[in-house]
Amino acid sequence: MGGSKRVLIDRENWARHAPWFLVTIVASVAASVWYFGSFADTGSLPGGSSIPGFTFGVLGGLICAFEMLLWWRKKVRTWRIGRTQAWLRAHIWLGLLSVPLLVYHSGFRFGGPLSTVLMVLFLIVIVSGVWGLALQQFMPRTMLQQVPSETIYSQLDHVAGQLASDGERLIIATCGPAPGEENAAAEEEAIAGAGHLVIGAVRAAGRIQGKILETRVPTSPVPGCEPLRDFFHERAAAYLREGKSADPALGQQDRAAALFRNLRTLLPKHAGDSVDALENLCEQRRQLDVQAGLHFWLHNWLWVHLPLAAALIVLMVVHIFVALKYW
C-alpha cells in the first residue's frame, strides 16, 4: 500500500487548522480578559453563577454537546453536513477552547461531589483527547514505514487465513502432496489445471513499498523438499494463522531470516524461490502483528475518551438542572 498517510495536523493541512487555531486563541484571550477583569472588579474569583461564569458555563456546555456529535457524524457518513475532517477540526479546537471556559466557569474550585466528578471527568477527557491527538501525529507515519502490508484492521484474521492458504498452496505446488493427503493431491491437481498460482507479496520500488499480488507459474514438485514441508507444517502454518503467539521466533525479523537461511541449506537449489515466497508470507504476517499493536495504541485512548465523555454529558445534564433549580 503506497501513498502518504495523513496526520491530523501538519504543515500540509495547517491552512485548514489556522482559522480554528485563531478562533481558539482569540476566544481564550477574550474569556481571560473578561474573567480576570471581573476578578479585579469584584475582588473575588467569579464562580459559575456570576455573569461571566454563567456565560462560560453555557458556552462550555454547548461545546461539550457538539463534541459528542462527532460520534454521530461518523455514524452517518453519507449525510451532506460537512466533511468529517472538518467536524474533527472543530472537535479538536473547540475541545481545547472549552478548557479555559469551563475552568473559569468552575471559579477554580472543584465544589461539591457532582461538580468535582464533572471537572475530573472533563480533564481526563481532555487529556485523553490530547493524548490521542499526539498519537495521531506520529503513529500513522510509523505504521506506513513499518507495515507496508497494512490491511483493514478488522480483516486481519481474514487476511492471516489467506496467508496460510497461500503458504499451503505454495508448499503443495513445490513439494507435492504428502503421502496419504487426498485433499492435498486434489489441490495440486487444481493448481496444475489452472496453470498459475496467486499469492500475496510485499515489494518495494524506490521509496514506494506496498502489498502486491504475485502470480507464479507452478512447476512440477521438486524432489527432496520434505524439510520445507515439515517446516511449514510444524512452524510456518501455525504462525501464518495465529501470529507471533504461535511462534515467537518467526515473529522476529532477524531470527526468522536465520531460520529461513538454515532451511535453504537443507533444500535443493530449485526450491529457493519457494522458500523466498514463504519467507515473504511470514514477513507479511509479522507486519500484520505490528499493525495490530500499532492499531491498538492508536485507538485504545478512545476507551477512555469516549466512555468518560458520554458519562460527562449525562452528569452535565444533571448539573445544569440542579444549578438552575438551586441557582
Added chain:
Amino acid sequence: MAGQETGKQRASRIPLDYYKHPDWVQRWKLRLTVIAVVLAIAWCGASLVGAGQGNRTFSRGPVASVHAAWDAECSACHVPFKPMGQNAGVSTLIGGAHASDALCTNCHAGPPHSNRQKPAEVQACASCHRDHRGREASLVQLADKDCTRCHADLNLHVAQGVAKYENNVSLFAKGKHPDFRPLRSQDPGRLKFNHKLHMAPGQVLTSDGKPWRLADIADPAERERYRNQMRSTTPSDDVPVQLSCASCHQLDSGDFAANLPADSPAKVLLPPRAAGAYMLPITYDNQCKACHPLTVEPATKGSKPLTVPHRMEPDALRDFLVNAYVGRYIAGSGAALLDAPLPKRTRPGEAPEPVKPSPEQEKAKTAIAEQVLNAEKILYLGKQTCGECHYYTAPPGDGLRVDARPSFKIEPPQVPSVWFTHAKFNHVSHKALDCKACHARAYPDDPQASTVAADVMIPGIDNCIQCHAPSSDSGGKPQGGVRFGCTECHSYHHGDAAPAGLGAAARKPQRTLTIQEFLSGKP
C-alpha cells in the same frame, strides 16, 4: 478451490461491508461507553434515593461551617429556580434576587445598613454573603468592592441629601480612607490625667522631684501587686514606682479582680472574664486607689485612718463624714454623751418638749462640724484627692460651709470605653506588638508625650497602614502584608460593633424556632 482464484478474485476477497462489523477495539469502546453511562445514571439515582435526596451530592460545594447543619437541605436557603443574590448571572434578566432573603431572615434578621440607602440598591443577602466556598470560608469577609461600589462615591447612593460622613472611601490607604473620627476632636472625658507623668519613673518629671516609691503605697497588698507588675527583683521598698501600660490597662479582669474584696465596686463593674477585644474600663479601686487613697485622716495611735469611699457625690459624702466623726468622737472622749437623758416621750396631740443641748453636746457638735469641714477641704481642695482627677460642677470653695450642705457635684467622667464606635478592633489580635507601636504618646520619652487627658491616645491611619496595606519592601524594610479589607474593621449590619448601631437585639429574627425547625430549615 483456493488455488483456482485469480488475482482479481483475490483482491476483492475482503468483504465490502466490512465496516459494518466492528473490530474488538470498537466493540469494547461501545461496551465501556454503555458501562460509563449506566454508572453515571446509577450514581445520580443512588444519590437521589439516598439520605439527603442528592442534595449533598449535587451541591456546588460545602457550605460554611456555620451553615453545615443544612449542607444536605438546599431548600433551607434556596427558593427553587430563583437566583440567589444580584451576583447570580441571570438575576438581572429574570429578577427574584431577593426571593431567598426571607429564608435567611428565619435565623438572622440582618438589620439595614443605613436608613439613608436607596431602597432599590439594597443588595440581597446572598449578594454579599456567598456560601458554598468550603467549610472554612468566611461569609462576612467580603471583597472591598462590595462596600466601595457605594462608598467610593456615596453621594450617588444616599436616598436624599449627601453623604453624612465621608463621600469617597475606596481603599484603606492614606487619601482614600479618612482618618479615624475620634482623632478629629478632643477626648470627651471629664477627668484629669497626665500619661507622661504617670509613666515616668517615680512619677516625677524633674530631677529634683521626690519620687514615688513602693514604700509610699500604704496598702501592703497593693504594694506587692505593683512590685510584681514592675517585675522588681529587689526586695527593697525604696525603689521608685515604674508603671507600665498594663499597670492600668487590662484586657482580662481575672488578672486583678480576683484579689479584690467581694464588696468592691470593681467586682460589679467588670465582667468576670472579658474576651479581650477591648481594654476594660478604668476604675478607681483597681487603678488609682493604691497611690491615691481617699484618706482624710491618717492613722493615729488607737484609731484607723479615715478613708472615704469612691463613687459618692459631695452631698452623700457629707453624711458619711458626719457619721464617721460622730462615731470617732464617741469612741474617743465623747462616751459620756451617750449618758445624756433621752427627750421625754409625748402623747399623741401633745407638742414635744423643746430639748436644749447640753454644753457637752454643743461642744461635740462644733468639734465634729469642724472635722467634717476640714475633711471636705482635704477632699475637694487638696492636691491628692477628688480634685486631683475630677472636675466639679461649681467651684467647691464657696460651697464648703458648716451650716449648708455641699451644692456642687462631681462631673461624670464620661471616658469612652470604646473609641472606634464605627469600627471594630481587637487588642488580642495585636498582642504581639509593643503598646508603644500604637500609643507612643503615652511614653515620657516621646517628644509629643501626652500631659493632658484631652489628648486622644489612639493611633491614626498612618500607624495602621504600616501593617494593614499591600505587602512591599521599601529600602529593605518590609511593609504591609496584613489584611486591609473593609470588613477587617467594619461590619455592614453593625451587629458586632454595638456602639456603632443597632446591636444584637436588632439581629434577632421576628419568630424564634424550635430545635427541629431550626435543623430542618423550615419554620
